[in-house]
Amino acid sequence: AFAGGALLADRLGAPPAPLLAALAALLLTAAVWGRARHPGAALLALLAAFALTGALRLRALVHPPDPTHLAHLPADWTPRRCRLTGRIAGPPEEPIPEAPGAGAPERIVLRLTAERLACGAAAGPAAGGLRLALYEARGEYRAGDRLEGTFLLRRPRGAINPGGFDYRRFRQVQGIALEGWAREAQADLALQPLPGARLQRAVAALRKRMLRRLQEAVGGEEGALLRAIVLGDRSGLSAATVTAFRDSGTYHILAISGLNVSLLAGAFLLLLRGLRAPPRVAAAAAGLLVVFYAALAGGSPSVVRAAVMTAAVLLALMLDRQADLWNSLGLAALLLLAVNPQNLFDAGFQLTFAATAAIVVVADRLTLAHLPRPARWLLLSLTVSAAAALGTLPVLAVHFQRISLSGILANLPIVPLSGVLTALGMLEALALALHPAGLPGLADLLRLAAATQIGTARLFAALPLATLQVYPPTLLMVWTYYGLVLSLIAGRLRRWRLPLAGLLTLALLGQVAWKAWPSRAAALTVTFLDVGEGDSILVEAPGGRLVLVDGGGVYDDRFDVGDRIVVPYVLSRWRSRLDLVVLTHPQPDHLNGLQAVLRRLTVAEVWES
Incomplete structure (x- = not known):
């Protein structure tokens, strides 16, 4: 009900005053019907009240009541250079090269909570989130510190094309109202450590030390994979490795998920129970460990989701109740949506709960106790993997226009190995934080396990039809699919x-x-795609023939315009064949996007000038 109210508020919109009045009326009605012993009617009124609460919560995020919030900047607010003061909200991203192999300056990305903003003559207090890129960064920026500097600021800007990635919504879900950038030497920066953030800085320092020493001990692509699985840092992974995990249907292990968090919490629970700790004390201690691990892993959305879902199960143990999977799942979803109802539109949130719900359905219905243990494990693993694949199929098709056929089998070796890497990797990371030598021989074992993980992903990704490109389904198709499954x-x-x-x-x-069904355009249709710099123009001639003129592009490989904008738009039209591709001139902002077009779509003819 809460999610439904948030969804309706996003689609329809409504002023808050009528919603508040309706909420009060529904709560009063529920109380009256409850006293009159009409539980069914009271329940319906409470569900409607939950829906209105979701709508009000979403409105409060999109239109914050604080008049100083950055979301209230005028609609015609254009990029400008401003003096900004704010607190660093989390650990900065690790320095990465702006253009790999091109000698471009390094940058780090900081997330700030605004405190004050001065743009020209206009200055005053401010609230809201910002995402700032610092180029040629050499300083040390720690979570909790106050940062003051001059940045070029703008609203989050992304391509506005049907079927494409909604970058503005993505940043809105993260609470980012403005983005900015500056060269460190030119930003006139001032850093002020704040005494109240000592714990946050200590956790950030421990994370940084563990990441650095893990990479030194293991190194290479194996070390980068270990950093991603154990501490959620994917900055060192190569594009080839990311592609291998994506095409093999195992990309989910690159983000810290419920598997990682529940494994650590479960191992800690077993340790405490072995030490004869009372169940409630053990569950509470495991909950504190989950909170600490979520902070240590960077507090990304996937980490927070996993921590909340694990904490919901631990809460049932603390209350001395049997953990009902559906209740725990619902409580976790409600908590995440109460904090930010816009999580409902996040692909990661949808994939997490779709996969978990599918697995819970299987767990409620499988009876394998009569089978031998090896057969039981194999059948359970296959069934769970297939259930997760079927549960997430429409979500993957909507957001990524891809589905993986090899994922059901690839998850059999990769998921258990990921659990081993998580447990042993965290043990080695803690040991390395205490002493640079770590535990004897463990780094070599982790390197071998990580190399096996990468090799397995590449093997399954190379299989014929490992991943299929599909057209994005409509919302009605998605609901029909889930109705069929139910x-x-x-x-x-x-x-x-x-x-x-x-x-x-x-x-x-x-x-x-x-x-x-192929449609025949009655008139010439010309669509100018939003690709930033450069051009990309899709022409549909009478009779349905499609012509693409240029593919957009950027001057390095940070962002693939063709893969992220042009191809998704063509697929959103339920077309995968272009009759003609025209390259007007071979500059990167016209040419680079065509590489993905030629790789992912069928092209009958290419003209170049």
């Missing part, structure tokens, strides 16, 4: 199960056929 697993439907499933299958196939 109709097949719902136990209460009984004799209506197969007829309903057949009806939904026909409805889904009908939608796909209608969308895929």
Whole structure:
């Protein structure tokens, strides 16, 4: 109900006063019906109240009540150079080269919580989040410090094309109202350590030491993978490795997930129970460990989701109740949405809860106790992997236009090995934080395990049809798909199960056929794609022939315009064939985007000048 209210508020919008009045009326109605012993009616009123609460919470984030919030800047606010004061909200990103191999200056990215903003003659207190890039950065920037400097600021800006990545929404979900950049030497920076942030700085310093020593002890691509799995730092992974995990359907292990957090919490619980600690004390201690690990791993959205979901299970243990998986899942989702209802639109949030819900469904229905242990483990692993794949299939198709066929099998070796890397990697990281030598022989073992992990991902990614490019489904298709899945697993439907499933299958196939049916444009249509610098123009001639003129691009390989903007737009039209591609001139901002076009789409003919 809470999520539904947030979704409706985002789609429709409504002023807060009527929503508050309706919320008060619903709460009063629920109380009256509850006293009159009408529990069904009272429950419906409470659900409606939850929906209105979600709508109000979303409005409070999109339109903050604080008049100094950066979200209230005028609609015509243009990029400008401003003097900014704020607190560093988390550990900075590790220095990365702006253009690999090109000798470009290094940069770090900081997230700040604004305190004061001065733009020309206008100056005053400010609130809200900012994301700042510092080029040629050599200083030390720690979480909790106050930073003052001069930056060129602008609103988050991304391509506005149907089917493309919504960068503005992505930053809005993260609470980022402005972005900025400056060269360190020219920003007139002033850093002030604040006494109240000692714990935050200590955790950030420990994280930095562990990351550095892990890379020194293991090194290479294996060390980069270990840093990603154990501490959530993916800055050192090569594009080839990321692609291998993505195409093999195992990309999820590169982000700290419930597997990592639950494994650490479970191991700690077993240790405390072995030491005869009371169950509630052990659960509370494990909860504190989860909070510490979430901070140590950088506090990214995936880490926070995993920590909240694990904490929900630990809370049930602390209250001496049997942990109901559905209640724990619902509580975790409610907590995350209460903090930020815009998580509902985040691909990571949707994938996490879709996969977990699918696994919970399987766990409630599987009875494998009669099988031998090896067969039980194999069948359980296959079933769980298949359930997660089916549960996330529409989400992957909507956001990434890809589905992985090899993921069901690839997860069998990669997920258990990821658990080993998480446990032993954290042990080695803690040991390295205490002494540069770490534990004898463990670094070599971790290097071998990480190399095996990378090799396995590349092996499955190289299989024929390992990953398929698909058209993004409509919202109605997504709901029809999930309705079909629910109709097949719902136990209460009984004799209506197969007829309903057949009806939904026909409805889904009908939608796909209608969308895929080739349409014939009656008139010439010219679409200028938003690709930033350069040009990319899609021309649809009468009769349906598609012509692409240029593909946009940037001057280095930081961002693939063709892969992230041009191809998703063409696929959003449910087209994967271009009759003609024209390159007007071979400059990077016209040429570079065409590489992905030629790689991912069928092109009948290419003209170049």
